[in-house]
Amino acid sequence: MVRKAIEEHEGGAHMKIEAAVTHGQGEEFKIGEVELAEPRSNEVLVRVVATGVCHTDAVARDNGIVPYPIVLGHEGAGIVEQAGENVKAVGPGDHVVLSYSSCGHCENCLSAHPSTCEKMNDLNFGSQGIERLEQDGRPVATFFGQSSFATYAVADERNVVKVPDDVELELLGPLGCGIQTGSGTVLACLKPAFGSTIVVYGCGAVGLSAVMAAKIAGCRTVIAVDVHESRLELARELGADYALNGAEVDVVEEIGKATGAGTHYAVETTGVPAVVHQSLAALRPLGTVAIVGITPEMTVDMFGEIMAEGKTVTGVIEGDTVPQLFIPELVEYYRQGRFPFDKLVKYYDFEDINQAFEDSRTGKTIKPVVKMR
Incomplete structure (x- = not known):
């Protein structure tokens, strides 16, 4: 060097x-x-x-x-x-x-x-x-x-x-960046209520960080969705209660079975339009999905997918955090073995x-x- x-x-x-x-x-x-x-x-x-x-x-x-x-x-x-x-x-x-x-x-x-x-x-x-x-x-x-x-x-x-x-x-x-984005989207933006349910679409670094953050937040049910079994296995290790392979199962149907009425929250990290639609369909009424992945131009049925059931879609950049405050918190969670x-x-x-x-x-x-x- x-x-x-x-x-x-x-x-x-x-x-x-x-x-x-x-x-x-x-x-x-x-x-x-x-x-x-x-x-x-x-x-x-x-x-x-x-x-x-x-x-x-x-x-x-x-x-x-x-x-x-x-x-x-x-x-x-x-x-x-x-x-x-x-x-x-x-x-x-x-x-x-x-x-x-x-x-x-x-x-x-x-x-x-x-x-x-x-x-x-x-x-x-x-x-x-x-x-x-x-x-x-x-x-x-x-x-x-x-x-x-x-x-x-x-x-x-x-x-x-x-x-x-x-x-x-x-x-x-x-x-x-990446780990701050996933964990911050859960802890700083969505702020899920204790005992709520959440699904994370995509188990890369951002998604798996969201899974770990959901456990810290006290979510009752954490669901991870991906198409790679190795990543789903790691999601289970990091706290996911359910790990669904989107290439093998009907994700919306399985989430419905696991939660009864859909999840309160979702984090969408893939940017794949079909998965974005899944994230909306699997929400319960009044649920919120945070869009983190970079999506191409796509069409959404504003009435059928969002307004008719009072759902919320929010875009999140960098976890909507103040890094000088949030990153030291993540370090402390890591020290405690929780992250x-x-x-x-x-x-x-x-x-x-x-x-x-x-x-x-x-x-x-x-x-x-x-x-x-």
Whole structure:
């Protein structure tokens, strides 16, 4: 790995780091030397220890929704090496998880909903106002305000969450997005009543995090739905009372048998239109489904599927949490043995990042994490 080297550069000091660069839509990652600008007064420099691989990284790489070239990675974990003069929350030596960007000034940010920040798309997918990276004299875009598929990252203080230094740091990166999304959707958004029923569609990292969160919330019946038996087996291990293979059974009928009248809540993580319709059909009257998966354009019968039985559909981004408050809670649940998300993780060397993405795509690995050292 290239050790950082500070040098003077037009516009300020830069350091040389190694990063996995995506040069064009759908192209594999290429690890190479990149120059990273020093942190500004509101920013921190983090030595990245490990970064989770998230489906959103693959969507950004393959679907042309970001500028290229770009350094992806948005579930970073590392150690603060330098903090700008206006940074108050963390300092050198602190262990941190990096999460998404938000402006901190709009109505949603000020009302504790930063994941629906009015500038969410610009800050996280467009590198708006963020010019930190260069390669061979050419600008390289930043992702989620962190670009943590790299040996070092600079991030705004609002991206950074301090975590205890007695918990394995390499494990914690996925809390910044995927695992926060699944668990936060249950605990922070749906807030299911004690003794209620819930079904989770899709048993990837997001869905299994929702399963674990449902047990923490005290749901009486937790149902997991997927088409891979290995994932359904893990869902049972993590607390699901029923695990249904959608390729083998009538999911709506089986949920009806298990609950009597359908579930109070549902979390839909797949983005598959047919599964979205299932999630609505299997709700009891006045039930709520949280849509977390990225769906294509689809048609919904507003009267028959929603209004006629008083059902609610809500979209949820990043679990609708405040990361600085919620992620430390997840760490504490993990310490207590109530949130064993380590069972989802498999580690890869940084040099094997393309294999990590392939194993995520095929479902071989639920949550790959690439280690930088």
